[in-house]
Amino acid sequence: MQPMATAAVQARDEGSGVFGFVTALVTLYFTAAMMTQFNEALAVYVGPSMAVIIGTIMVLMFQSKRNVAAFESGGSYTTFERSVVARAATGERIEVPDSTNESRFGLRSMMMVYLIYVMLIGSAELLGVGLLL
Numbered sequence: 001m002q003p004m005a006t007a008a009v010q011a012r013d014e015g016s017g018v019f020g021f022v023t024a025l026v027t028l029y030f031t032a033a034m035m036t037q038f039n040e041a042l043a044v045y046v047g048p049s050m051a052v053i054i055g056t057i058m059v060l061m062f063q064s065k066r067n068v069a070a071f072e073s074g075g076s077y078t079t080f081e082r083s084v085v086a087r088a089a090t091g092e093r094i095e096v097p098d099s100t101n102e103s104r105f106g107l108r109s110m111m112m113v114y115l116i117y118v119m120l121i122g123s124a125e126l127l128g129v130g131l132l133l
Contacts, residue, residue, distance in 0.1 A: 022117065
């Protein structure tokens with residue numbers, strides 16, 4: 001890759017590691033809260049031990065179906081934030097990453113997403129469906 005293109009990709013991806021990590025933590029929090037609520041509700045009918053076993057089996061089945069669906073789709077999606085359609089030498093239309101030097105993780109956009117995350121977790125805790133209270 002050319003040095004100019006490398007600089008553009010680095011500028012575009014600046015802050016993506018922290019953003020991905022925080023998003024993964026929020027996802028893990030809500031998944032754990034959901035499983036806790038599900039196991040408590042199921043424990044009323046089948047007992048706590050069996051509720052954990054049933055819940056785990058259901059999660060594994062769902063994840064397996066999701067993985068198979070993603071594998072069978074052939075990965076025909078682009079992972080770039082911005083892309084443009086260009087014509088190859090053969091005349092075929094291909095999607096290539098956009099080379100603009102704009103950061104997709106601006107301070108304002110990241111702070112807005114973090115604020116939304118805090119509001120979601122706070123409202124879950126206030127409603128009593130979270131993990132912390």
